[in-house]
Amino acid sequence: MITSTANAQVKELVKLMKKSRARDEARLFLIEGPRMAGELVSDPDWCTKIQKIYLSESYAVKNEGERESLENTAAVEILSDPVFAHVSGTKTPQGILAVVKRRTYNMSDILGDDPGRTHVLVLDNLQDPGNLGTIFRTAEAAGVTGIILSRDCVDIYNPKVVRSTMGAVLRMPFLCVDDLPGTIGELKAAGIKVYAAHLKGKRAYDQEDYKTGCAFLIGNEGNGLRDEVAECADHFVLIPMQGKAESLNAAVAASVLMFEVSRQRRN
Amino acid sequence: MITSTANAQVKELVKLMKKSRARDEARLFLIEGPRMAGELVSDPDWCTKIQKIYLSESYAVKNEGERESLENTAAVEILSDPVFAHVSGTKTPQGILAVVKRRTYNMSDILGDDPGRTHVLVLDNLQDPGNLGTIFRTAEAAGVTGIILSRDCVDIYNPKVVRSTMGAVLRMPFLCVDDLPGTIGELKAAGIKVYAAHLKGKRAYDQEDYKTGCAFLIGNEGNGLRDEVAECADHFVLIPMQGKAESLNAAVAASVLMFEVSRQRRN
Known part of the structure; x- marks a missing residue:
């Protein structure tokens, strides 16, 4: 579990959250919340695009089964609740956040x-x-x-x-x-x-x-x-x-x- | 000109801006910006409902003619720019704000x-x-x-x-x-x-x-x-x-x- 906001991954997440340029350069975006995360995981076109899923500690504890099934699909990392709140783009963080590679359309x-x-x-x-x-x-x-x-x-x-x-x-x-x-x-x-x-x-x-x-x-x-x-x-x-x-x-x-x-x- | 945020009128304005209860009790509301203020002044049904118009110092200086015509319609008070910014509900205050009595409809x-x-x-x-x-x-x-x-x-x-x-x-x-x-x-x-x-x-x-x-x-x-x-x-x-x-x-x-x-x- 990551417990410090000084952690390199956490700093990277904050950049991806705040800076459109950082997102563009990495060709990534973030999605938050169980609903959209669930849709990513269950859609074969998106599933392979998930780079990493971050869970807050309390979300991971409350949703043990979901955590295990997520781990079969993508890399999963746990953040302490304060670190998750630091990273989240919302006032009331929902405890799940995915870093996702972009799709390109023509x-x-x-x-x-x-x-x-x-x-x-x-x-x-x-x-x-x-x-x-x-x-x-x-x-x-x-x-x-x-x-x-x-x-x-x-x-x-x-x-x-x-x-x-x-x-x-x-x-x-x-x-x-x-x-x-x-x-x-x-x-x-x-x-x-x-x-x-x-x-x-x-x-x-x-x-x-x-x-x-x-x-x-x-x-x-x-x-x-x-x-x-x-x-x-x-x-x-x-x-x-x-x-x-x-x-x-x-x-x-x-x-x-x-x-x-x-x-x-x-x- | 009011230059202190400790002024009683300024405190009252902040309350009216922030608290729906204060607005309800006083039966007042606030409108900001030259556009809506102009509409108030030119509408005979609203004109008589204006309790007071507040201008920022720089707005009053830039719009001397408008200030004089407003003074013929309603009580006008000037706030220093920092005090106006303190009162305003917007990030880029437009320099004019009216306190208006409510109309009732049936x-x-x-x-x-x-x-x-x-x-x-x-x-x-x-x-x-x-x-x-x-x-x-x-x-x-x-x-x-x-x-x-x-x-x-x-x-x-x-x-x-x-x-x-x-x-x-x-x-x-x-x-x-x-x-x-x-x-x-x-x-x-x-x-x-x-x-x-x-x-x-x-x-x-x-x-x-x-x-x-x-x-x-x-x-x-x-x-x-x-x-x-x-x-x-x-x-x-x-x-x-x-x-x-x-x-x-x-x-x-x-x-x-x-x-x-x-x-x-x-x-």
């Missing part, structure tokens, strides 16, 4: 198997961790096939983002790209209709037909879509708003659009 | 003028400040006529909630009630159809007709609706979900429902 994962069901979100410079996590969580529920992020979005592997995806980060294919307009060009070349949610839109979002492959461009919380990204859209669509509201939260706007696609494809 | 405000357009949200024990703020912001845009909150929801006057409503808290009628089932009974007696978003729902939410007065019951983030509240609904509706997603964020679920009403009433 464009065909994003598009999915059925071209008629392709449903892509393209996120341009999204900055709020809660919004990004909520978008991943909602996207899965709405049948999105994949998400494309501009490189300057908030880090999808930020522990707060990972947590608020409620596990969807493990299941939703995504790509972080340097050249968003170029990537949107690839979508169009693949026959995907590209819509920008934009205040300049003339048609309401529900006046379009989303029964074939489609993609939505979602902009930054404060500034909306960058011009060079918005320009790539085939159509601008508007979410009609009443009252004096000037805009919607980015995750809400994305959710309304995604569930309209889902609604049309069900009906 | 059931007829919630129902609105046109019975066919009545669109009510009923929130049962919602706990996340960001969710509540986002729901108010989205509700205004979706044409909701009023919001009913159970008394044990997170405080609508919590400064974080107020901020994330983006001003909608000033424009959206709402009621906090002790007896949620009783209040839902009043809605039904007024001819409003009451829907519960519930995992037990059999029909998809978009299979209902929302062209007459309707209300939606939205439950707590972790636990959903309490049984005694869910029981009050005329119909349970389901938001169909794909993938392994087990639930939606409460603000997202509410948004999807609200914009379906808005969509049906436009078409």
Whole structure:
């Protein structure tokens, strides 16, 4: 059992928790909590990606059986409760944390198997961790096939983002790209209709037909879509708003659009 | 100019910022930032409710003209920049803060003028400040006529909630009630159809007709609706979900429902 915060592994964990650069360089990320850990262990695609699992002392004592089965799957290390709390990204640590190698996806994962069901979100410079996590969580529920992020979005592997995806980060294919307009060009070349949610839109979002492959461009919380990204859209669509509201939260706007696609494809 | 955090007004402001009980007892709330302050001052219904406006020294110096016009509307006090920062609820204080008397709404405000357009949200024990703020912001845009909150929801006057409503808290009628089932009974007696978003729902939410007065019951983030509240609904509706997603964020679920009403009433 590791009992000192000066331990090299502990220092490394703290770096991985706090620094997106350290995570990027090591090509790793962290997941916390029994729920997402359980999903990692039981998914053959993720199981082999687990580098190490850390348990707090009290979690290990309380879950003796689980500890043994985890040890059959991955390297397991015990941290004293204070050291675990020092490492954890949450105020009330749940006692289990995994260091996980990243998966890489390609464009065909994003598009999915059925071209008629392709449903892509393209996120341009999204900055709020809660919004990004909520978008991943909602996207899965709405049948999105994949998400494309501009490189300057908030880090999808930020522990707060990972947590608020409620596990969807493990299941939703995504790509972080340097050249968003170029990537949107690839979508169009693949026959995907590209819509920008934009205040300049003339048609309401529900006046379009989303029964074939489609993609939505979602902009930054404060500034909306960058011009060079918005320009790539085939159509601008508007979410009609009443009252004096000037805009919607980015995750809400994305959710309304995604569930309209889902609604049309069900009906 | 007040230059000490020991000043009695400053202490009172800190209490109003931090303690929901202090706000409740004084029947006051705080709003921060030039945008919402401007809206208060220019709205005849709110203008008379402003108890006092506090400016940071540097804001007052930079906005001499605004300061003079504010002084014609309300009592204005200047705080040194460090004292303003001490009082402010934000990391980067915007230099203007108003202490405002609460407005009270009644059931007829919630129902609105046109019975066919009545669109009510009923929130049962919602706990996340960001969710509540986002729901108010989205509700205004979706044409909701009023919001009913159970008394044990997170405080609508919590400064974080107020901020994330983006001003909608000033424009959206709402009621906090002790007896949620009783209040839902009043809605039904007024001819409003009451829907519960519930995992037990059999029909998809978009299979209902929302062209007459309707209300939606939205439950707590972790636990959903309490049984005694869910029981009050005329119909349970389901938001169909794909993938392994087990639930939606409460603000997202509410948004999807609200914009379906808005969509049906436009078409």
